[in-house]
Amino acid sequence: MQRTRICTGAALAAGALAVTGLAYAPTALAVTPTSATITANCGSFGGGAATLTATQNGTAATLTVNSSAITVPIAIGANSITSTLTMVKAGGGTVTFTGTRNPAMSAGSPVTVGPLNGTVAAGNRLEAFGGSLKMVVLGITITCTATGPQSPGPFVF
Incomplete structure (x- = not known):
């Protein structure tokens, strides 16, 4: 009988801990x-297809830009490009993502900048069309x- 009470008590304690953990777990927000x-x-620096990759953690978001169609003309060291990506918000306004993160790239390499940091609000719908990416390289x-509009559609945070 005592063994049954101990097992039952242990099961109830484990259940209570699991419920408490769920109650205090942070809500996960995901960009789609x-x-x-x-x-x-x-x-004059070229152009072509580029991929934007987004992540979100609460109101903090990052965007990374990769393009094999746009290449660097000279070798560039890691974290030497100052980038500002301006995205257009549905309903008006913009959100800016900034940073100096990039891998080292040799002449002719595909361009990669980011992750660039920005702040978003729940429900923000961000589109690259109408915005811009400014990169400062060696001045x-x-x-x-x-x-044109991004495909498959705007990022929804």
Whole structure:
């Protein structure tokens, strides 16, 4: 009989701990989609397809830009590109993602910048079309713009 009470007590304690853990667990927010493609025009620096990858943790969000169609003309060291990505909010306004994170890239390598940090609000719908990516490399500013809406659609935070 005592063994049954101990097992029952242990089961109840484990259940109570599990419920308490769920009650105090942080709510997970997720951006959808996590990846989108655009066609970018970077003026005399080229252009083509680029992929935007998004993550979210509460109101903090990051975006990374990769493009095999846009290449660097010279070797660039890690974390040497100052980038500002401006995304357009549905309903008006913009959200800016900034940073100096990039891998080291040799001449002719595909461009990768990010993750770039920004702040979002629940329900923000962000689109690259109408915004821009400005990269400052060795004092030269390169501005890229999307030539149409991103696919499959805006990021929803």
